[in-house]
Amino acid sequence: MDDQSLPRSDGADLRPTTTLADKINALIIERWRGQKPPGNAVIAEQIRTETGLSISTGYLWMLRTGVRDNPTGARLQALARFFGRSPSYFLDAEGTEPDDQLSAALRSKDVVQIALRSDGLSDHSKKAILSMIEHARMIERLDDH
Structure with missing residues (x-):
C-alpha cells in the first residue's frame, strides 16, 4: 500500500474523517498513536485474532484505499469491535461520535x-x-x- 495515501502516524496530516477509508485510517493511527502502525497483513491478523472475523490483507487494503466502501454487517461489527467504536461510527457521514476520544482511552x-x-x-x-x-x-x- 502506498504510505503517502494515508495520514501520517504523528498526526501532522490528519484529515476530516468522512469516508470509510478515512475513518479506518484515522482509527489505525489512533490505535498505534506514537508509533508507526504495522502493515495491513499485521492489522488484518490482529482483527482476525481479536474478533474472529476472516478478513484478508487485500480486503483491508481495499477498505483503506476506498476501493471497497460497503463492508457486510458482520465485517462492520468486527471492525467496530476491534477499534472500540459502535458500528454507527462507520455509517455516520459526520465522521465522529461525541465520545470517540474517551472511548479510545477506555480501551x-x-x-x-x-x-x-x-x-x-x-x-x-x-x-x-x-x-x-x-x-x-x-x-x-x-x-x-
Whole structure:
C-alpha cells in the first residue's frame, strides 16, 4: 500500500474523517498513536485474532484505499469491535461520535485502572495526579503537533 495515501502516524496530516477509508485510517493511527502502525497483513491478523472475523490483507487494503466502501454487517461489527467504536461510527457521514476520544482511552486497561483507583481521592490529590499525567505527556511529547 502506498504510505503517502494515508495520514501520517504523528498526526501532522490528519484529515476530516468522512469516508470509510478515512475513518479506518484515522482509527489505525489512533490505535498505534506514537508509533508507526504495522502493515495491513499485521492489522488484518490482529482483527482476525481479536474478533474472529476472516478478513484478508487485500480486503483491508481495499477498505483503506476506498476501493471497497460497503463492508457486510458482520465485517462492520468486527471492525467496530476491534477499534472500540459502535458500528454507527462507520455509517455516520459526520465522521465522529461525541465520545470517540474517551472511548479510545477506555480501551486501555491501565487507563481504566487509573480512573477507578482515583475514585474517592480528594480534589487536591486528583489535581496532583493530573499534574503528574500532564508532565508525563510533556516528557513523552504526546501533545506536540
